Amino acid sequence: MKEINMSELEQQFQAKIAKDIKIEPKDWMPEAYRKTLIRQISQHAHSEIIGMLPEGNWITRAPNLRRKAVLLAKVQDEAGHGQYLYSAMETLGESRDKSMADLISGKAKYSSIFNYPTLSWADIGAVGWLVDGAAIMNQVALCRTSYGPYARAMVRICKEESFHQRQGFEIMCTLMKGSKVQREMAQDAVNRFWWPALMMFGPSDADSTHSQQSLDWKVKRHTNDELRQSFINATVPQAELIGLTIPDKDLKWNEAKGGYDFGPIDWEEFRQVISGNGPCNAERISARKNAEDNGQWVREAANAFAEKRSAKKAS
Amino acid sequence: MSTKVWPLWEVFIRSKQGLSHKHVGSLHAPDAEMAVSNARDLYTRRSEGVSIWVVESSQVFANDPADSDPLFEPSQTKIYRHPTFYEVPEGIEHM
Numbered sequence: 001m002k003e004i005n006m007s008e009l010e011q012q013f014q015a016k017i018a019k020d021i022k023i024e025p026k027d028w029m030p031e032a033y034r035k036t037l038i039r040q041i042s043q044h045a046h047s048e049i050i051g052m053l054p055e056g057n058w059i060t061r062a063p064n065l066r067r068k069a070v071l072l073a074k075v076q077d078e079a080g081h082g083q084y085l086y087s088a089m090e091t092l093g094e095s096r097d098k099s100m101a102d103l104i105s106g107k108a109k110y111s112s113i114f115n116y117p118t119l120s121w122a123d124i125g126a127v128g129w130l131v132d133g134a135a136i137m138n139q140v141a142l143c144r145t146s147y148g149p150y151a152r153a154m155v156r157i158c159k160e161e162s163f164h165q166r167q168g169f170e171i172m173c174t175l176m177k178g179s180k181v182q183r184e185m186a187q188d189a190v191n192r193f194w195w196p197a198l199m200m201f202g203p204s205d206a207d208s209t210h211s212q213q214s215l216d217w218k219v220k221r222h223t224n225d226e227l228r229q230s231f232i233n234a235t236v237p238q239a240e241l242i243g244l245t246i247p248d249k250d251l252k253w254n255e256a257k258g259g260y261d262f263g264p265i266d267w268e269e270f271r272q273v274i275s276g277n278g279p280c281n282a283e284r285i286s287a288r289k290n291a292e293d294n295g296q297w298v299r300e301a302a303n304a305f306a307e308k309r310s311a312k313k314a315s
Numbered sequence: 316m317s318t319k320v321w322p323l324w325e326v327f328i329r330s331k332q333g334l335s336h337k338h339v340g341s342l343h344a345p346d347a348e349m350a351v352s353n354a355r356d357l358y359t360r361r362s363e364g365v366s367i368w369v370v371e372s373s374q375v376f377a378n379d380p381a382d383s384d385p386l387f388e389p390s391q392t393k394i395y396r397h398p399t400f401y402e403v404p405e406g407i408e409h410m
Contacts, residue, residue, distance in 0.1 A: 024380070026377065026379075026380045027380050028380075028381075073360075076360070077360070080356075080357050080360065083342060083357055084340060084357075087340050087341045087342065090323065090341070095320075096343070097320060152340075153340075160360075160361070299321075302321075302344075302345045302349060303319055303321075303345050305345070305349075306345035306346035306349065309346060309348065310346065
């Protein structure tokens with residue numbers, strides 16, 4: 001085999017990116033590209049796993065059997081999405097166990113939105129409509145990301161998630177057609193989830209440390225601010241249609257840019273929540289750790305069962 | 316205390332009778348049977364399949380991507396292996 005030097009490999013890699021040819025696990029890639037993907041995909045996986053907790057909180061208290069079956073299916077999907085993403089991460093050579101340990105130790109990050117509590121049933125509507133809505137906006141863009149296994153996981157996730165947002169909006173519609181108390185409950189949920197949902201897109205472009213390199217590598221296909229703007233443009237008319245008010249006094253249609261202008265985001269709150277001081281950070285990590293500890297005997301039993309079965313086959 | 320790492324399995328699903336199994340992803344499980352039941356939960360929540368294959372990932376042998384050129388490049392110049400290479404006179408049908 002002919003000697004290939006580093007810069008030649010790097011050029012071949014860049015050429016593939018330029019031509020929109022996907023990078024696959026065994027292909028040569030710059031170490032920094034690999035590291036960026038491991039960080040992003042594991043954070044994404046952790047978000048799916050932690051994201052089960054705020055909603056799991058309401059499974060036993062869903063108002064009827066239909067809502068309960070739907071919520072169960074949605075939470076089960078999130079578990080599956082976490083698994084797809086951990087698998088994609090493993091193709092980059094990172095161990096799943098190590099990644100999980102980093103989540104439990106608090107070293108790894110996940111989406112800040114899941115550190116907010118779900119206080120009422122309307123919050124389940126708001127989470128599906130706004131939080132999943134924001135996640136889908138981000139994930140649809142990621143279906144075109146340059147790393148093959150990540151892009152394939154995203155395609156699958158997006159297909160499955162389209163029901164998540166609809167079921168949330170349906171909950172909001174039902175509440176808005178209900179009593180005064182129900183309408184107030186829906187509005188209160190929007191008041192609490194609107195700004196945290198906008199923060200899900202990450203810091204504004206000017207302050208985003210990883211953005212430019214990720215765009216150059218086509219790991220990201222749109223900037224944080226572009227996605228946030230698309231989300232606002234799509235969501236405001238939905239709120240208006242069912243009579244919900246977006247809690248932003250500066251929100252105004254701007255004909256010239258073909259989008260809404262909106263008020264300043266409280267980035268200090270975002271920084272506090274992301275660095276561990278949100279309302280539920282400790283609770284989320286401790287729930288995850290409990291699940292890990294209390295599931296230990298199940299994993300041991302599975303191992304024992306596998307050994308017994310293999311011994312039986314051998315005899 | 317068990318710290319055994321479960322092996323990784325590649326999962327292949329036949330979406331319906333008449334089609335081949337297609338790779339859909341991977342998962343961890345202690346043995347093949349449990350890999351199949353995990354695959355059922357993970358990859359067929361919406362009737363995506365009628366049959367599941369699992370193969371331990373370590374058993375998959377693949378070509379070195381660095382050798383892709385010598386392996387696959389030669390067939391690119393053999394365009395006479397495709398029917399469109401040949402000229403057929405006007406008016407000829409069923410060929």
